[in-house]
């Protein structure tokens with residue numbers, strides 16, 4: 001499967017603040033007020049965090065851009081290094097969002113396929129994600145199946 005003509009995919013960069021990534025994330029949830037320096041600092045940090053071998057990135061945020069270089073889809077795979085399964089790796093797919101006006105063009109599926117490819121290439125023994133019931137069909141189309149139950153506890157703020 002390829003992207004529609006004119007669209008490209010690449011890793012999120014610290015300089016992407018003004019390219020619409022925050023607006024795209026609003027299709028998923030509340031984003032809040034993020035300053036450009038804070039965005040730059042976080043994405044730069046993500047680029048420095050490696051696995052124990054120093055070969056792989058722990059944070060792997062991708063973006064899809066349209067022909068005008070606007071970010072229209074984003075998502076990430078986070079790599080967790082475990083003791084179990086012989087120091088196994090688990091991939092966590094997080095924060096998948098396609099700009100509302102761009103949904104239904106197979107961008108979401110392309111993004112998940114790429115994130116899954118990264119997790120497989122890194123050697124993850126499984127890749128997991130949480131989603132709303134309404135998106136189960138989408139993830140099934142991407143090759144995922146239901147397993148387990150999500151549990152959570154929420155707090156007002158997780159900031160120190």
Ligand SMILES: CC(=O)SCCNC(=O)CCNC(=O)[C@H](O)C(C)(C)COP(=O)(O)OP(=O)(O)OC[C@H]1O[C@@H](n2cnc3c(N)ncnc32)[C@H](O)[C@@H]1OP(=O)(O)O
Nearest residue numbers: 028095096097098103104105106107108109131135137138
């Ligand atoms: C781990 C997480 O982050 S979960 C959060 C997921 N994100 C959101 O809910 C934010 C708002 N929604 C979105 O961003 C998008 O609608 C997404 C990511 C759910 C789907 O992305 P899109 O680009 O619109 O989907 P895409 O066009 O790639 O669809 C691929 C296939 O899945 C199907 N599909 C898309 N959404 C759904 C759905 N909610 N339920 C069932 N099937 C679906 C499509 O019909 C298509 O099927 P086909 O190949 O047979 O034609």
